[in-house]
Amino acid sequence: MRELIERIGTRFSRGTIRYAMFASFTVSALLAILLTGVTLYARFSTQLDDTIEGENQMLVEQVNQSLDTYLRDMIRLSDSIYYNVVKNTDLDEHSVSEEMRLLYNTYSDYVENMVLFTGDGEVVATAPAAKLRSGVDVRGTPWFAQAMERTENLHFGIPAVQNLFVDAEHNYKWVISLSCAVELTRGKDTQLGVLLIDLKYSALASLFSSVKLSGSGYVYLIDGDGVLIYHPERSLIASGLVTEGNQTAAAYRDGIYTQTWNGEKRSIIVRGVGYTGWKVVGVVDQPGFTMGSSQDLLFVLVIFCAYFELLIFMNVLLSKKLTDPIQRLKESVGRVEEGGESLPIYVGGTSETRELGTAVQGMVDRMRQLTEDMVREHEQKQKSELNALQAQINPHFLYNTLDIIVWMIENGQREDAVRVVTALARFFRISLSKGRNIIPVKDELEHVRNYLLIQEMRYKNKFRYRIDCPAEAENLSTIKLVVQPIVENAIYHSMDFMDGDGLIEIRAGVSDGALSITVADNGLGMTQDVVESLLPTGPESNRRDSTKKGSGIGLKNVQERIRLYFGPQYGVSIQSEPDEGTTVTLHLPAVPYGEMEDT
Known part of the structure; x- marks a missing residue:
């Protein structure tokens, strides 16, 4: 050499x-x-690789949040049946069938049936009406036994065929049982019973079936013991033609793991579902694009x-x-x-x-x-x-509004009820906007006006509001549903603590070729540290914020939507002082409506 x-x-x-x-x-x-x-x-x-991994994590997190919302709705339904119907009813004098039927009609897209049993397994009420099959003893079922043994908890079962009731067409559906112990009143006596709500398996499956991870990736759901609740290849797994690492995934905490399965490497993304012990698991093959x-x-x-x-x-x-x-x-x-x-x-x-x-x-x-x-x-x-997130309508707001309407009708306030119904109809008409994302400023402020009218009925004597929009700003373009989340925050975090002297002022204005929409309140205000945490500029600014109350479209999402449509020079600014109130300003370009492409 x-x-x-x-x-x-x-x-x-x-x-x-x-x-x-x-x-x-x-x-x-x-x-x-x-x-x-x-x-x-x-x-x-x-x-x-980093981009694909981040997008896969985001998709799994969105599935987890959708599932969490769905399960919370079902828990609220269970609480509503028990605390608003069963607990307040003497079964010797009144029936609960009609109230359960009304609740069933409201949730029929998600619920197969609702049944109230005594502790001896006898049917007290069902919705919809059904007849128990001959020879069926529900006391031997897992969901009944668990409810009677642990009376303080809600119990979610695994998928099973609902065959308790007679069906002339033998069309027995797959369901997931939600059961809990309830206290039944008969005269002066009380006894334990069981409330069963069978959730439609198809409704839960729809949350997962539309999600597509990169490559041949997929998402499935397991319980705390690794038992499959949903899997896109569930039938093949049940027949033994396909295997899955669900037992291994059950031992994982939230995070991302690398797993070798059938000789191939793959990434496992795990997210726990609160208060159920369930886990959402995303599976992505490796490697996709490597040396x-x-x-x-x-x-x-x-x-x-x-x-x-x-x-x-x-x-x-x-x-x-x-x-x-x-x-x-x-x-x-x-x-x-x-x-x-x-x-x-x-x-x-x-x-x-x-x-x-x-x-x-x-x-x-x-x-x-x-x-x-x-x-x-x-x-x-x-x-x-963001458009998919914007399209989500908070059922909590709709439920509260309908509750206000029912209360007004029951108390003879029919004119007020008509006003709220009209405002609610206009609210959702503008929310939909025939699929458009860009609407005139006057429509956006009309949407906020209807929202405030509804909230004013709910928060009697809590606050007043003023909306001021000059003619030159009415026909300018804005993204829909950017003002209402700001107003919503002002109500929940400021006006909720006021006692008749609350004031929310909404103003639109045009200056130097720019449009500004300001939402100001005289509430509690906040420190500068809190203001900076609401709109971070570091890596955490890309994360979705999850609001505990409101529409689910928070400040950071409003900021992202404005910048995606108009550029990074526009967005949201906040000014606030403790005990003096908060002012949130939306900065947008002054573009006449109709001159901007709606994407």
């Missing part, structure tokens, strides 16, 4: 200038191109060989005249390697040098175009996710 190196060195030192230039430039150019390709490949590969795949390595080898042949062909014909153009070409490639992708590649010298420069420029242009396409696709996906 040493003799070979010495021979090459001797030949190099005694060779012609053309040979020396050919050998030195070939080696240096090959190294530069190889390092550039490997560096760019590794960097973009890592960025793409280890044979196709990628073959592609790199082909490119390397192509450039090697091109360099040899060019260097045979090169002369002293090519030294400077080649050096300049190498420098421009080096700038691309350092991240200056927007800088032009040098194209000059002889035709061969120009061809090489053009080829490198084309490669950089293609990479730049791919990067822009990836960013554009990511922004479009963010818009779709």
